[in-house]
Amino acid sequence: MEQNSYIKMQNICKSFSGVKVLDNVNLEIQKGTVHAIVGENGAGKSTLMKILSGIYQADSGEVYINGEKIHLNDAKDALQHGISFVHQELSMIPGMTITQNFFLGSEIQRHFFLNKKEMDKKAKQALASFGLKVSTHTPVDTLSVAQQQLVEIARAISFDAKIIIMDEPTASLTNSEIKALFEQINRLKSMDITIIFISHKIDELFQICDGMTVLRDGKFIASKSVNELTKSDVINMMVGREMGKIFPEHEVQGQKIVFSAKNLINKKLHDISFDLKQGEILGLAGLVGAGRTELAQAIYGIDYLVKGKLYIDGKEISQKSPRQAIKNGFALVPEDRKVNGLVLRQSVRYNITLAIIDRIYKFFIKNKELERKTLDNYFEKLSIKSNGFEQDCESLSGGNQQKVVFAKNLATDPKIIILDEPTRGIDVGAKSEIYNIIVDLTKKGMSVILISSEMEEILSLSDRVLIMHEGELMKEMASDDPEFNEVDIMRYAIGGVSK
Numbered sequence: 001m002e003q004n005s006y007i008k009m010q011n012i013c014k015s016f017s018g019v020k021v022l023d024n025v026n027l028e029i030q031k032g033t034v035h036a037i038v039g040e041n042g043a044g045k046s047t048l049m050k051i052l053s054g055i056y057q058a059d060s061g062e063v064y065i066n067g068e069k070i071h072l073n074d075a076k077d078a079l080q081h082g083i084s085f086v087h088q089e090l091s092m093i094p095g096m097t098i099t100q101n102f103f104l105g106s107e108i109q110r111h112f113f114l115n116k117k118e119m120d121k122k123a124k125q126a127l128a129s130f131g132l133k134v135s136t137h138t139p140v141d142t143l144s145v146a147q148q149q150l151v152e153i154a155r156a157i158s159f160d161a162k163i164i165i166m167d168e169p170t171a172s173l174t175n176s177e178i179k180a181l182f183e184q185i186n187r188l189k190s191m192d193i194t195i196i197f198i199s200h201k202i203d204e205l206f207q208i209c210d211g212m213t214v215l216r217d218g219k220f221i222a223s224k225s226v227n228e229l230t231k232s233d234v235i236n237m238m239v240g241r242e243m244g245k246i247f248p249e250h251e252v253q254g255q256k257i258v259f260s261a262k263n264l265i266n267k268k269l270h271d272i273s274f275d276l277k278q279g280e281i282l283g284l285a286g287l288v289g290a291g292r293t294e295l296a297q298a299i300y301g302i303d304y305l306v307k308g309k310l311y312i313d314g315k316e317i318s319q320k321s322p323r324q325a326i327k328n329g330f331a332l333v334p335e336d337r338k339v340n341g342l343v344l345r346q347s348v349r350y351n352i353t354l355a356i357i358d359r360i361y362k363f364f365i366k367n368k369e370l371e372r373k374t375l376d377n378y379f380e381k382l383s384i385k386s387n388g389f390e391q392d393c394e395s396l397s398g399g400n401q402q403k404v405v406f407a408k409n410l411a412t413d414p415k416i417i418i419l420d421e422p423t424r425g426i427d428v429g430a431k432s433e434i435y436n437i438i439v440d441l442t443k444k445g446m447s448v449i450l451i452s453s454e455m456e457e458i459l460s461l462s463d464r465v466l467i468m469h470e471g472e473l474m475k476e477m478a479s480d481d482p483e484f485n486e487v488d489i490m491r492y493a494i495g496g497v498s499k
Contacts, residue, residue, distance in 0.1 A: 005064075006031035006194055007052070007163065012061035014047055021047050022058075025220045027213055031066075032192040034185060036205045036226075039215035040238055040427040042397045045198050048215070049165050052196075053085040054078035065163075076105075082162035086152045086169065094141035099123040101140050102155050126158040127151070130184060146177035150184065157193070164188065165196045170204060171425055174288045182208050200427050202231055216240055239429040246432045247460035248439045253279025257314075258447050259416055261299060264308035268294040270471045272308075276416065276449065279442045283462030284451045286493045291471040292451045293335055296418045299449075300332045301325045312415075326355065331409035333402075335420040335451075341405040342393045349375060349389035352407045378407035382437060399430025406437060417441065418449045423457065435461065455486045467492040 005028035014022040022044045029035040037045045050056040052063065054072035063070055065081055072078050075085070092101040099116075102123045108115045123136040130150050140148060149169055156164050170178045185195055185208055197209055205212060206226055214221040214237040221237050235246075259276040268291050276282050284292040297303040299310065301321045310317050312328055319325050322332070334340035342351050353360050353371055360371050375389055382403040386396055393401055402422065409417060419438070423431045438448060438461065452458050458465060467475045467489055475492040477484050 005029060006066055007196075008062075008064040009048070009052065010062045010064075012048060012051060012063075013059045014044075014051065014056065015059055021218045022051075023218045024061075025215065025218070026223075027220075028223065029194060029196065029211070031194055032189055033210040034189060034195040034197055034208055036197045036199065036209040036212040037215065038198075038202070038205065038212055038234060038238060039221075040397075040399075040429045042217070043215040043238070043427075044218040045215055046167065049085065049167065049196065049198065052078070052163075053083055053165055055085070079159060079161070082160060083165070084156035084159070084161035084163070085165045085167070086149060086156065087167050092140045092148060092152065095139055097137050097139055098127070098134070098143075098151055099136040101151070102126070102136075102158070106159065122158060126154040129157070130154045144177075146173050146181065149173075149181065153184065153188075157188070161193070163194045163196065165198070167198045168200070168425065169197070170199060170201060178204070200425065202234055202428065205234075206231065214238060235428050238427065246428070246435065248436050250281065250439045250442060250461065250463070252277060252463050253442060253445055258312065260311040260314075262309045262311070264295070264298055265306050266294075266298060266304060267306075268303075268471045269298060269305075269308075272471075272473050274466055274473070274476065276447050277463075278447055279445050280463045281438065281442060281448045281450055281461050283458040283465040284449065284468065285455075285458050285465050285489050286468035288453070289470070290468040290493065292468055293420055294471070295468070296332065296420055296449065296451060299325075300330055300418060302332075326412050326414075329413075329415035331412055331414035331417040333405050333409055333417065333419045333422055335424070337401055337405050341408075342401060344394040345392055347390045348384070348386050348393060348396070348404055351393055351404050352378060352411060355408050356411050374411055378410065382407055383433060397426075397430070399426040399433070402426055402430070402434065403437075406434075410441075414446065416447045416449070418451070420451045421453060422450070423452070423454070455489065458489070459484070459486065465489065469493055469495050 007027065007029040009025065009027040012022050012025045013020065025044065025048055027048065037048065039045050047056060051058050054075045054077045063072065070081055072081070093104065099120050103119045108118050120136050127134065127136065130153070132147065132150055132154065134143065134147065140151065143151065153164065169181060173181065188195060197205065199205060209226050211223065211225050212229060212234065213223040214234065216238060254277065256278045257275045258278045262273050264272040272295060284295065286292050294303055298305050299319070301319045301324055310319050317328050319328060338344060352375060360367055378384065384403045384407065385400050393404055396404065423434050442448060450461060462479060464476065464478050466473055469492065
């Protein structure tokens with residue numbers, strides 16, 4: 001490690017309720033660089049950054065900025081030292097304008113009154129520097145996620161931030177938005193601003209970062225230049241073992257068509273038809289807004305169909321609600337597990353048994369044996385790690401939250417499971433476990449519809465792919481098709497541009 005580090009954290013320790021989450025962690029970062037903090041869920045990344053940004057105080061250890069030892073009591077202290085945190089869950093207040101959010105808690109006053117003109121002027125200047133052509137009077141909740149992130153970064157720069165921490169900044173962005181964000185990050189680097197970047201997308205880290213620090217189980221593992229590392233090096237350090245092949249081998253279990261959709265039409269879908277075979281993984285590829293999630297929701301009975309028919313084993317079915325879909329043998333793992341997949345403040349037990357509550361309770365009498373058998377079964381099958389059945393889902397790692405969502409859906413004994421972005425926001429070790437779960441399901445005859453924005457997942461797991469663009473099915477291709485590659489799939493996804 002360099003001796004002239006701009007940021008230096010030494011021997012940082014932090015415990016919650018007697019459980020040590022950071023154990024003598026060290027971090028050194030050079031000025032004007034982009035530095036990644038990587039590790040599996042629960043490795044201590046966010047806790048370490050919350051200490052650097054004043055949200056938490058370390059139990060022991062020291063923090064230095066530009067050689068000066070500092071003590072941060074809160075986030076306001078951190079901002080005064082030039083440290084700003086752009087959280088994954090964006091912190092602006094819906095309904096308030098950009099200017100109001102910009103100066104929230106730091107309002108400019110003139111003779112005991114708010115100087116709205118001056119605040120608006122400064123906000124406009126900050127937005128202009130990032131090329132954001134939106135009115136400062138715009139309510140922030142009408143902006144895209146990418147625009148909201150740039151507003152938060154612009155706010156940080158306007159308050160003279162020298163260090164910006166970005167937690168999963170690309171999780172909800174399209175490829176074009178990620179490219180624009182990376183251009184802004186490189187601009188910040190040229191201004192000698194230091195960026196700390198947390199992401200589970202390892203390919204991204206090699207694109208944008210200069211250095212990486214790896215944490216595992218609350219301990220410091222290594223800190224190296226990106227040029228010294230390979231993707232496999234990073235993964236192996238994160239998980240503490242050789243990962244081998246991340247994607248398991250998979251073969252379609254049969255040619256029997258178990259589900260058919262014919263001429264599906266609604267306000268988003270334009271005459272979609274396809275078949276699904278037993279034991280098959282059918283990928284849905286496309287850009288944001290292509291209609292993939294809307295297709296899943298229409299099949300599952302969430303979205304209304306103006307026209308179209310659904311068939312199971314050749315017999316037409318009615319599927320106008322999720323309840324009907326479950327009875328017909330469908331399950332849906334939704335895109336946003338925290339909003340649509342889990343009741344976060346309820347227990348693991350509550351969440352896993354929620355979809356089969358009518359089986360657990362008969363005439364208000366609880367079948368404790370069935371409940372226990374269900375919980376034991378999925379804890380073992382899915383390797384769910386928790387402090388027990390009564391732990392709140394809110395306090396689980398992202399990977400274990402996703403496994404609970406899987407368990408809840410598998411408890412309904414589905415024949416067909418729709419997976420909408422099943423590995424979003426989880427680390428590479430948990431991803432590998434999810435991939436194995438998916439393939440194991442197909443080996444037992446279950447069929448999978450897989451929606452993913454990660455091309456590697458689509459290419460590595462899918463037996464066939466349906467490519468969508470603005471609600472239309474542009475192309476269907478099998479895994480042995482000559483066009484089954486990232487370039488050609490993307491070509492159809494943007495509207496079928498010719499080669």
